[in-house]
Amino acid sequence: AQSVTQLGSHVSVSEGALVLLRCNYSSSVPPYLFWYVQYPNQGLQLLLKYTSAATLVKGINGFEAEFKKSETSFHLTKPSAHMSDAAEYFCAVIRFLNAGNMLTFGGGTRLMVKP
Amino acid sequence: DGGITQSPKYLFRKEGQNVTLSCEQNLNHDAMYWYRQDPGQGLRLIYYSQIVNDFQKGDIAEGYSVSREKKESFPLTVTSAQKNPTAFYLCASSGRLEELFFGEGSRLTVL
Numbered sequence: 001a002q003s004v005t006q007l008g009s010h011v012s013v014s015e016g017a018l019v020l021l022r023c024n025y026s027s028s029v030p031p032y033l034f035w036y037v038q039y040p041n042q043g044l045q046l047l048l049k050y051t052s053a054a055t056l057v058k059g060i061n062g063f064e065a066e067f068k069k070s071e072t073s074f075h076l077t078k079p080s081a082h083m084s085d086a087a088e089y090f091c092a093v094i095r096f097l098n099a100g101n102m103l104t105f106g107g108g109t110r111l112m113v114k115p
Numbered sequence: 116d117g118g119i120t121q122s123p124k125y126l127f128r129k130e131g132q133n134v135t136l137s138c139e140q141n142l143n144h145d146a147m148y149w150y151r152q153d154p155g156q157g158l159r160l161i162y163y164s165q166i167v168n169d170f171q172k173g174d175i176a177e178g179y180s181v182s183r184e185k186k187e188s189f190p191l192t193v194t195s196a197q198k199n200p201t202a203f204y205l206c207a208s209s210g211r212l213e214e215l216f217f218g219e220g221s222r223l224t225v226l
Contacts (some may be wrong), residue, residue, distance in 0.1 A: 036217075041203075042219055043205055043207075043219045044217045046214050090157065100163060100165035101211075102163050103215050105150075105157045105158040106157060107155070107156065108155075108157045
């Protein structure tokens with residue numbers, strides 16, 4: 001079965017500092033992995049996705065993530081945090097079932113950016 | 116513009132009442148999903164549908180029902196059997212092996 005675990009439900013950084021949000025996955029098959037962002041009272045927006053091509057994936061808003069099979073990780077990074085990055089971030093993996101595919105989400109990490 | 120429309124955005128319900136949340140998509144996606152979001156618990160799958168007239172239970176289907184009579188529409192009914200229905204509900208759709216596209220969500224509050 002496929003699953004993801006996000007380490008740290010809350011992360012706080014200063015504006016301009018490095019952002020690192022951690023995600024580890026468990027999968028018996030090569031995983032398809034995703035990072036989403038959610039602003040308050042809104043739906044989720046895709047930041048980036050890994051589908052077994054390049055291991056370093058670049059997304060929107062300056063975010064990127066690196067797939068590391070040896071560490072079963074897919075951590076999200078951004079070199080310099082901006083106030084507008086404050087939001088909740090979700091890591092997800094495709095779950096393959098007989099009746100179709102779906103995404104399984106981690107518990108989310110709330111990013112706070114201090115001025 | 117293509118996308119997913121959920122309505123209503125906010126809904127209040129008295130205990131014992133059924134309510135139906137609407138979800139419409141014009142992305143021509145085959146698959147549609149309903150997730151429930153509670154603070155600190157991430158997203159949990161309620162129901163999903165890969166094709167018209169077929170749907171499957173997710174991880175927390177008890178107290179909910181759905182229908183998929185049209186490709187574009189996947190309404191969710193929160194029944195009186197759902198013991199703790201106050202939550203944020205998210206509808207999504209996807210193509211095959213693609214990312215999910217989400218609506219803006221519906222916040223249900225039981226009074």
